[in-house]
Each structure stands twice: as structure tokens, then as C-alpha cells.
Amino acid sequence: MKTPLSGKTLPELSSFVKELGEPAYRAKQLHSWIYVKWAKSFEEMTDLPVDLRAKLEEVAQVSLLKLAHMQVSKDGTRKYLFELPDGKFVESVLMSFNDRESLSACVSTQVGCAVGCTFCATGFLGFTRNLTAQEIVDQIMCIQRESGKRVSNVVYMGQGEPLLNTEEVITSIHTISKSVGIGCRHLTVSTSGIIPGIKRLAEEELPIVLALSLHTPDRETREEIVPISKKYPLPKLMEALADYADVTRRRVTIEYVLLAGVNDTDEQARELAQLVRDVPCMINLIPYNPTESPDGITPYKRPSMKAQQRFKHLAESTGKTVTIRLERGTDIDAACGQLHNAYTK
Ligand code: SAH
Ligand code: SF4
Numbered sequence: 001m002k003t004p005l006s007g008k009t010l011p012e013l014s015s016f017v018k019e020l021g022e023p024a025y026r027a028k029q030l031h032s033w034i035y036v037k038w039a040k041s042f043e044e045m046t047d048l049p050v051d052l053r054a055k056l057e058e059v060a061q062v063s064l065l066k067l068a069h070m071q072v073s074k075d076g077t078r079k080y081l082f083e084l085p086d087g088k089f090v091e092s093v094l095m096s097f098n099d100r101e102s103l104s105a106c107v108s109t110q111v112g113c114a115v116g117c118t119f120c121a122t123g124f125l126g127f128t129r130n131l132t133a134q135e136i137v138d139q140i141m142c143i144q145r146e147s148g149k150r151v152s153n154v155v156y157m158g159q160g161e162p163l164l165n166t167e168e169v170i171t172s173i174h175t176i177s178k179s180v181g182i183g184c185r186h187l188t189v190s191t192s193g194i195i196p197g198i199k200r201l202a203e204e205e206l207p208i209v210l211a212l213s214l215h216t217p218d219r220e221t222r223e224e225i226v227p228i229s230k231k232y233p234l235p236k237l238m239e240a241l242a243d244y245a246d247v248t249r250r251r252v253t254i255e256y257v258l259l260a261g262v263n264d265t266d267e268q269a270r271e272l273a274q275l276v277r278d279v280p281c282m283i284n285l286i287p288y289n290p291t292e293s294p295d296g297i298t299p300y301k302r303p304s305m306k307a308q309q310r311f312k313h314l315a316e317s318t319g320k321t322v323t324i325r326l327e328r329g330t331d332i333d334a335a336c337g338q339l340h341n342a343y344t345k
Helices: 010-019 025-035 050-059 121-125 133-147 166-180 195-203 219-225 234-248 266-275 305-318
Strands: 066-072 078-083 089-096 103-106 110-112 127-130 153-156 187-191 209-213 252-258 281-287 322-324
Touching: 010 025, 025 166, 066 133, 078 133, 089 133, 103 133, 133 166, 166 187, 166 195, 187 195, 195 234, 209 234, 234 252, 252 305, 266 305, 281 305, 305 322
Parallel strands: 103 153, 153 187, 187 209, 209 252, 252 281, 281 322
Antiparallel strands: 066 078, 078 089, 089 103, 110 127
């Protein structure tokens, strides 16, 4: 197989050129063609000698991922289906916002997910495998090469649980900030609450935002809708979050998917406000996107706008900022929790 170069770090590119018997500065040239000029082919790399370009053509390829399919939503959101080297697929999303210049890429970290949240389309798939750091980084590079647009923010909110693939995720964060050129302040890692992963990420002391998919302040309901939470009790999780905010000096985000009749009661809104009281955070309410389970059932309903507003108001009672997430790409199934590889062979 040819060696894919996009998504590799500078030291990795250096060992690649060394193996080819080329001088070390060639690695820097390749790095710049890939990450600064977003080259799609070796042919474009005009400051490399012709015979080197021919050699690269033989032994290497620019992109690691293959674009298998793309959909564009009415609001400009683009959903990408990428084929991985082993024939598996993952999805990524590029979101644009009319009121800002910024573009956010939502990347996947695993094929499927083992956490099994009962409202999530990826959760229905089960777990297949972890992505490598290079596979994570190349999603962003592929999006930039395809769209010709600079991604300004990255959210680790695609398929998979980032903190069950922590080392590759951390490596990808370093490559994104050093090579792709998107600073840590513009990165958000979202987790269902894997305490060892939160602690490991905190050790890196990077100013990235951590988002916790909390979804309910009550233990029983949480164990039902986020099954892995049986392993990681809420009080310990809140401690880990507060420590994370302390070390990184960044407020964490609490994500809360609103499911009618399950986690949207007045009592839960008040309990939520109390639970996160001492954690430096803001709360992001996500209206549920109806997704079908494999047997064709949509297990939940989205609360009415009125109920969403009421919940927001009550959750604000201890002074935290509470927002309701703006939806993107729902017409192409590119909204939160809808990534499920409809095209899998
Ligand atoms: N595994 C990580 C990151 C990927 S999911 C996590 O769970 O945090 C990204 C976000 O989408 C999470 O907050 C998740 O709870 C939310 N989500 C999943 N399914 C959803 C659905 N059907 N409607 C709305 N949000 C959903
Ligand atoms: Fe996995 Fe996140 Fe979906 Fe839960 S919400 S199943 S953790 S991807």
C-alpha cells in the first residue's frame, strides 16, 4: 500500500523522507505543501525535483481518507462520508453560521461507539474500532481540500467516544494545533463522562474546551440513557470536571439533550442547576433529533419550544449561562447524533 502523508506530524514526515534517502529539508517542504497549501497531488509540488515527484507518486499518496459521498444541506452544512484504508466508513460535518465567518468541523474518533446511549444513532451501531490520530486529522484536511475553506474550529462530536480513544485523540490535538494551524482554544472535546479520560486530558494542560454530555442530573435516568455512566458516578464526574476547568483555566460545557418526559421536568432543571453550581461551566441544551433505531423505532420525542424555554429558565436559577443549540443540517441527517453511515457497503 502507498504511504498516505496528510495527517502525519513533521517528525513522521521526517522519518518518511529519511527512509526514501532524501535530505531532511524535504520533510518541511512536504509539510508546507500539505498543511499550508492544501495540495491534492504531488504534481502540484513544483519546488520538488521532477524525479522526486515521480518517486513520491509511486510510493506515497497525499490523502489517507477517500471521500465516498458528500451532501450539502439547505443551510450550507456539508456532510462527508469518508472511506478508511480498511474499507470502513466514518462521517464528518462542516458547519457554517450565517452570522459569523467561522467554520466548524465536527470529527469522528471511532467507527461506531461502545457507550450505547439510547437516543444516539452512532450508539445503535455498536463499536467497531478506534481511529488513528492520522485518520482524525485527515478528516479536517480532506474537508479543507474539498471545500477550499479554512476550518476555524474543531469539535470532537462526530461518531465515537473520544475519551475511549484518548491517546490518539491527544496526538491528533497536537497535530491540529501545530501542523493544521488551528489553536487549542478553538478545539472542543465532547465526552459522555469517561473519568480516566478526563483526567488524562487534564494532564496535557491544554486550553481546549471540554464538553460533558450530562443529559440528566439524576443517577437512575442517566444510567438508563447513558449506560456507561454506571461505571462513573456523578459526584466523581463533577469533581473531575471542576479539576479540568481549574487546570486549563477554561469553562467546561455541559451538554443536555432534551428528551420529552424523560429528562425535561422542572425538578430536573432545578437539580441540574444545583449539580453544576460549583463547576465553572455553561449549559448547552440540545433539542433531541429524532433518529430511528435499527428496528425502525424512534424512541423519544423532542419537547415543545415552550417546554424548552421553561427548562432553560429554571436551569438558569444558579446564575449559569444556558443556551439552546441552533440546529444545523437536519435535512441531511448531519445534526448531532444522526451520524450513522447510511451508505455503509
Ligand atoms: N461521544 C461523545 C461525542 C459525540 S456525540 C459524547 O457523547 O459526548 C456529540 C453530542 O451529540 C453529544 O452531546 C450527544 O449526546 C449528542 N447527541 C447524540 N444523539 C443525539 C440526538 N439524537 N439528538 C441530539 N443530540 C444528540
Ligand atoms: Fe457514543 Fe456519544 Fe453517541 Fe453516546 S452520544 S453513543 S457516547 S457517540
